[in-house]
Amino acid sequence: MASKTISKFALHPKHRTHLVFGANTDVGKSVVSTGLVRAAAAATDSGTVNYIKPLQCGGSDESFVVRHDSQSQSNITCKTLFTWMTPASPHLASRWENLPVSDEQITLSLTESMKLIQSSSMNSTTIIETAGGALSPSSWSPDNASAAGNRLGWSTQADLYSPLHIPVVFVGDGKLGGISVTLSTLEALWNRGYSVDAVVFINSGTGNGGNDQDGNAMSFGEGNAEALEEYIMMRNTKQRSLCRNIEHFDDGSIVLLPSLPPMPERLDNWYEQNHERFSKLNHLLNAKWDTYFE
Numbered sequence: 136m137a138s139k140t141i142s143k144f145a146l147h148p149k150h151r152t153h154l155v156f157g158a159n160t161d162v163g164k165s166v167v168s169t170g171l172v173r174a175a176a177a178a179t180d181s182g183t184v185n186y187i188k189p190l191q192c193g194g195s196d197e198s199f200v201v202r203h204d205s206q207s208q209s210n211i212t213c214k215t216l217f218t219w220m221t222p223a224s225p226h227l228a229s230r231w232e233n234l235p236v237s238d239e240q241i242t243l244s245l246t247e248s249m250k251l252i253q254s255s256s257m258n259s260t261t262i263i264e265t266a267g268g269a270l271s272p273s274s275w276s277p278d279n280a281s282a283a284g285n286r287l288g289w290s291t292q293a294d295l296y297s298p299l300h301i302p303v304v305f306v307g308d309g310k311l312g313g314i315s316v317t318l319s320t321l322e323a324l325w326n327r328g329y330s331v332d333a334v335v336f337i338n339s340g341t342g343n344g345g346n347d348q349d350g351n352a353m354s355f356g357e358g359n360a361e362a363l364e365e366y367i368m369m370r371n372t373k374q375r376s377l378c379r380n381i382e383h384f385d386d387g388s389i390v391l392l393p394s395l396p397p398m399p400e401r402l403d404n405w406y407e408q409n410h411e412r413f414s415k416l417n418h419l420l421n422a423k424w425d426t427y428f429e
């Protein structure tokens with residue numbers, strides 16, 4: 136059913152769109168998405184800049200983006216498509232609140248939003264932030280093909296969005312333990328045919344509070360980013376096709392961002408300090424987008 140809806144939608148060379156997936160919830164997808172929209176808004180060639188959060192459970196990631204949008208960049212349009220109050224997995228929040236949304240409704244609403252963007256501007260940049268990790272569930276719905284009784288009936292988000300063929304910015308897990316979840320989630324995306332254009336880690340500082348040999352607080356993000364580069368290099372040597380989508384790992388596709396100040400401090404200074412990194416990433420994503428239409 137969903138594919139009938141989606142078939143009327145096509146990605147367009149003048150309307151760059153990226154899907155932000157994460158290795159898990161709370162790895163910094165909203166922080167990275169905000170950095171991406173800010174960088175696009177600061178560039179002259181981005182057209183209208185849009186942020187879409189299809190599924191939101193508790194809180195509001197859209198308001199995080201709005202809060203960190205500076206005045207000069209107020210050409211950012213933000214939209215949340217489906218919201219539940221409960222801060223839980225969408226399949227549970229939708230079941231507990233008895234507010235089901237089917238896969239078809241989600242893809243229809245998302246493609247309608249994207250079509251509207253395409254028709255109302257000559258060129259645009261759109262960042263779509265998924266919820267939780269890439270294999271976290273979408274909303275439960277009795278209308279989904281997988282529904283049985285009043286249970287089941289949900290897709291993983293990686294499956295939900297895969298027919299749209301939108302390239303991915305992946306937020307890895309920069310904490311201790313993050314190498315494994317980053318690699319497993321990336322493999323899940325590659326296996327579903329996603330093109331992963333960049334992997335971003337937010338350094339997650341002091342882990343267990345220990346120090347390295349030089350007495351510096353241990354930070355794992357750098358080690359995790361390095362591990363990913365090494366893994367891709369090893370896999371490329373052995374079996375190139377497995378990692379075809381980020382085989383040029385040395386071109387700036389793997390980005391390490393410094394750790395965040397303690398929340399709820401505003402991140403304006405952090406964004407300013409990392410302006411150059413996000414702007415390079417924006418440039419890289421534009422360049423990769425162009426290659427999809429060559």
Ligand SMILES: C[C@@H]1NC(=O)N[C@@H]1CCCCCC(=O)O
Pocket residue numbers: 160190191192193221222223224225266267268270271272
């Ligand atoms: C609660 C949070 N709110 C939201 O909008 N995204 C998060 C959802 C997390 C889902 C995690 C499901 C899982 O993988 O266990």
